[in-house]
Amino acid sequence: xxxxxxxxxxxxxxxxxxxxxxxxxxxxxxxxxxxxxxxxxxxxxxxxxxxxxxxxxxxxxxxxxxxxxxxxxxxxxxxxxxxxxxxxxxxxxxxxxxxxxxxxxxxxxxxxxxxxxxxxxxxxxxxxxxxxxxxxxxxxxxxxxxxxxxxxxxxxxxxxxxxxxxxxxxxxxxxxxxxxxxxxxxxxxxxxxxxxxxxxxxxxxxxxxxxxxxxxxxxxxxxxxxxxxxxxxxxxxxxxxxxxxxxxxxxxxxxxxxxxxxxxxxxxxxxxxxxxxxxxxxxxxxxxxxxxxxxxxxxxxxxxxxxxxxxxxxxxx
Amino acid sequence: xxxxxxxxxxxxxxxxxxxxxxxxxxxxxxxxxxxxxxxxxxxxxxxxxxxxxxxxxxxxxxxxxxxxxxxxxxxxxxxxxxxxxxxxxxxxxxxxxxxxxxxxxxxxxxxxxxxxxxxxxxxxxxxxxxxxxxxxxxxxxxxxxxxxxxxxxxxxxxxxxxxxxxxxxxxxxxxxxxxxxxxxxxxxxxxxxxxxxxxxxxxxxxxxxxxxxxxxxxxxxxxxxxxxxxxxxxxxxxxxxxxxxxxxxxxxxxxxxxxxxxxxxxxxxxxxxxxxxxxxxxxxxxxxxxxxxxxxxxxxxxxxxxxx
Numbered sequence: 001x002x003x004x005x006x007x008x009x010x011x012x013x014x015x016x017x018x019x020x021x022x023x024x025x026x027x028x029x030x031x032x033x034x035x036x037x038x039x040x041x042x043x044x045x046x047x048x049x050x051x052x053x054x055x056x057x058x059x060x061x062x063x064x065x066x067x068x069x070x071x072x073x074x075x076x077x078x079x080x081x082x083x084x085x086x087x088x089x090x091x092x093x094x095x096x097x098x099x100x101x102x103x104x105x106x107x108x109x110x111x112x113x114x115x116x117x118x119x120x121x122x123x124x125x126x127x128x129x130x131x132x133x134x135x136x137x138x139x140x141x142x143x144x145x146x147x148x149x150x151x152x153x154x155x156x157x158x159x160x161x162x163x164x165x166x167x168x169x170x171x172x173x174x175x176x177x178x179x180x181x182x183x184x185x186x187x188x189x190x191x192x193x194x195x196x197x198x199x200x201x202x203x204x205x206x207x208x209x210x211x212x213x214x215x216x217x218x219x220x221x222x223x224x225x226x227x228x229x230x231x232x233x234x235x236x237x238x239x240x241x242x243x244x245x246x247x248x249x250x251x252x253x254x255x256x257x258x259x260x261x262x263x264x265x266x267x268x269x270x271x272x273x274x275x276x277x278x279x280x281x282x283x284x285x286x287x288x289x290x291x292x293x294x295x296x297x298x299x300x301x302x303x304x305x306x307x308x309x310x311x312x313x314x315x316x317x
Numbered sequence: 318x319x320x321x322x323x324x325x326x327x328x329x330x331x332x333x334x335x336x337x338x339x340x341x342x343x344x345x346x347x348x349x350x351x352x353x354x355x356x357x358x359x360x361x362x363x364x365x366x367x368x369x370x371x372x373x374x375x376x377x378x379x380x381x382x383x384x385x386x387x388x389x390x391x392x393x394x395x396x397x398x399x400x401x402x403x404x405x406x407x408x409x410x411x412x413x414x415x416x417x418x419x420x421x422x423x424x425x426x427x428x429x430x431x432x433x434x435x436x437x438x439x440x441x442x443x444x445x446x447x448x449x450x451x452x453x454x455x456x457x458x459x460x461x462x463x464x465x466x467x468x469x470x471x472x473x474x475x476x477x478x479x480x481x482x483x484x485x486x487x488x489x490x491x492x493x494x495x496x497x498x499x500x501x502x503x504x505x506x507x508x509x510x511x512x513x514x515x516x517x518x519x520x521x522x523x524x525x526x527x528x529x530x531x532x533x534x535x536x537x538x539x540x541x542x543x544x545x546x547x548x549x550x551x552x553x554x555x556x557x558x559x560x561x562x563x564x565x566x567x568x569x570x571x572x573x574x575x576x577x578x579x580x581x582x583x584x585x586x587x588x589x590x591x592x593x594x595x596x597x598x599x600x601x602x603x604x605x606x607x608x609x610x611x612x613x614x615x616x617x618x619x620x621x622x623x624x625x
Contacts, residue, residue: 034591060591064544065445065534067581070348074586077340091447095454095535115447157443188443 026055027280028075032088032112033063036217037249040314041111045084045273052277065089072096082106082121082280090115090159106283110276113160117293122279126267127295128164134300135165135212135244136172138263139179142210142242148179150210151201153218156188165214165246182208187218195221202229209241216247216264216315219255234259235303246298253316256306265298266313272296318557318572321608325576325601329583336583343465347457347533349578350467351376351526353571355545356552357471357478358522360570361515363553364482366495366562367415367422369516371407371429372523372549373542378437379403379527384446384537393452397528404524407433411520412513422516430546437539445538449531457532467529474522479567491515495562523549552577555602576601 029045031038042058049056057075061068068088075083083100085107087093093114100107106121117123139150152169155162166184173179182205185197194213202208202225213219226232226241233240236259245252248266255261275296279289301309310316329336355372362369383400387393407429414425459466482488494501494508502508526545531537556573558565580601584594 057588059585062591063540065536065538065541066348066351066530067544069534070344070582071585073344073347074335074341074582077338077344078335078586089445089534089536089538091445091536092534092538094447095457098454098535099458115445 025053025284026057026080027082027084027277027284028072028078028080029056029058030068030072030075030083030085031058031060032068032086034060037215037247038086040249041086041269041273044270044314045110045276047270048273048277051274052281054277054281061088063088065092068092069096072100076100076103076105080105081284082108084108084110084276084280086111087114094119106280106289108276108279108283110272111161113293120292121283122276122289123293124272124275124279125295126161126272127297128161129168130295130297131246131265131267132165132168132170132214133172134265134298135246135263136169138244138300139169139173139210139212139242140176142262143176143179145178148210148242149182149205149208150179150212151198151205151208152181152184152212153194153197153214153222154184154186155214157186162186162189162214169212179210189215189217191217191221194218195225198222198225202226202231211241211243213243213245213261216245216249216252216255219243219245219251219261223255223260232260235262247315248299248301248313249315251315253306253310253313256301256303257316259303263300263302264313265300266315267298268296269314318555318569318576321601321604322572322576322579325579325583329579329587333583333586335586339463341582341586343460345578345582346465346468348582349574350465350471351530351533352545352548352552352578353471353574354474354529355523355526355549356556356570356574357475357567358519358526359549359553360556360558360565360567361478361491362422362519363558363560364491364495364562364565365512365515366498367512367515368426368560369411369519369523370423370426370546371411371433371520373544373546374430374433374437375404375407375520375523376527376530376542376545377539378407378433378440379524380531380537380541381437381441381446381539382537383528383531384449385440387449387453387531388446391450393450393456396449396453396531400528400531401521401524404521404527405517407524408517408520412516415516416509416512434539434542441537441539443539445536447536449535453532454535457535467532470529474525475567475571482566492563495559495564497563548577551598551602555606 057080059071061071065088072083083105087109094116097107097119109120109123111125113123113125154166157163183201187193211222213222223232231241243261244263245261246265248264252264256264282289299312301313335341359372379400382403383396386399387396411425411429414420415422461469490506494511530541552574553570555576556569558569580598584597
């Protein structure tokens with residue numbers, strides 16, 4: 001029995017190895033999840049960390065507020081000098097920020113704003129309102145006074161990006177009576193729900209001629225429905241359905257290059273990562289970070305100018 | 318599972334920097350508390366040979382209900398009462414459906430999982446409920462004799478259930494119902510009433526676990542319990558309580574819950590990626606079960622030798 005226990009113990013020790021202690025200037029990075037958009041976000045953040053001469057310890061909460069709370073507290077107990085987090089639960093993030101700051105560790109949030117940004121050391125995110133407004137203004141320009149029947153796919157109405165992208169799109173097209181939103185569907189950022197919503201909207205409104213896709217992830221579903229209904233036409237072709245989207249992922253860029261969508265508003269991921277790390281560095285030195293909250297507008301690009309501005313779009317490189 | 322728990326602790330203590338720090342111990346204690354409370358209820362259900370798939374959803378509903386009442390009334394007491402009431406209501410429905418109307422526990426609690434989770438989403442509009450009275454955070458961060466108050470609450474509940482199972486005739490009835498329902502009926506036990514009480518107690522404890530999580534996190538989200546169901550069942554099963562009923566108990570669940578939390582924190586601190594952690598957890602479940610089985614056989618063999 002003792003032999004078995006010793007063998008098991010030895011196996012575990014060998015498998016784990018001795019986990020090294022943290023380097024002097026290490027920051028903790030806590031993401032809400034890892035998926036196709038978070039991967040490049042992490043890549044750019046890690047590049048900024050390396051450029052700043054820092055080390056980083058990463059933790060993935062995989063869509064659990066409890067796990068994120070434990071992980072952040074774990075990183076603090078390991079002695080990280082600052083936390084950069086994308087919160088999963090925007091309300092629980094307030095408690096998490098208070099605990100971390102009380103422990104003397106700066107707490108920086110990125111991309112997803114907590115419900116109260118006054119408790120964090122610094123927040124940087126894309127400007128969901130500016131992006132939604134830019135998409136709305138594009139639809140107004142594209143309609144050019146003619147009738148436009150628009151399907152508005154929404155992200156999740158339980159997070160800041162979803163709420164404000166939708167709200168500010170609505171504000172931009174309000175007062176333009178020629179644009180009618182024939183359906184608003186919350187997809188909770190799930191591509192399969194975007195596909196179903198597009199299918200349903202097209203059945204109910206065969207004359208649908210515009211779609212707002214609030215994140216690039218819904219494009220595949222939309223394309224698949226349009227192709228099935230022989231409505232996937234290139235920009236400028238007869239019967240083309242105007243599509244505006246947000247993110248600037250490789251899929252978004254390819255769709256622009258293929259002429260399948262009219263506009264993509266690229267989230268400035270490299271700038272977001274750089275600003276978060278710069279704020280962490282400043283706070284680690286005990287300096288106040290100002291402004292405390294920054295929202296960075298996205299970079300709009302179209303099939304007409306992707307050749308010129310493509311170098312600024314993270315998904316095109 | 319005690320030997321496995323000791324091995325896991327020894328491995329992390331010896332290899333992972335910061336595992337033995339006070340901050341990490343307190344962190345693990347906080348994570349352990351809601352899990353142990355819910356797993357206590359699940360242990361009772363497993364002991365009678367049942368299953369409660371709605372445990373995570375009840376946690377979510379109780380968390381949302383408690384947080385909404387706390388935010389609206391600014392009263393923590395009323396919020397806690399509301400959270401517990403959610404559990405009592407769901408437990409009563411589960412109990413009546415399973416004990417009185419003989420619905421299969423799997424089917425009834427699966428239906429409850431879906432319905433209760435949807436109610437939690439409807440009540441909160443799918444959003445996490447925050448901006449709670451400051452007392453919530455104070456309770457969540459209070460310590461007594463170096464341990465979080467939430468941990469004391471969980472240990473008190475576990476100790477109470479341990480006493481019930483090990484020291485009372487009611488506890489013996491629970492084991493008998495799980496081991497042999499027919500024999501329990503013939504021996505005069507009101508099995509239907511006992512089953513009703515167990516499902517009521519399990520849902521109430523899940524709700525209490527949800528309220529404890531609100532105290533810890535400072536918010537109640539309708540997705541709070543989504544990741545918990547698997548952990549609750551794993552804690553009971555890894556501990557060694559039989560899923561067929563009649564065998565197991567609180568000490569097993571205590572060590573099962575401790576193993577899960579230590580693995581979670583230890584592997585995180587060791588820097589293992591999320592999915593690598595799940596692979597390791599699977600390995601430990603298998604190795605632990607094999608070790609548990611071997612120990613059990615050795616114990617029986619020694620007892621037989623002593624007899625001869």
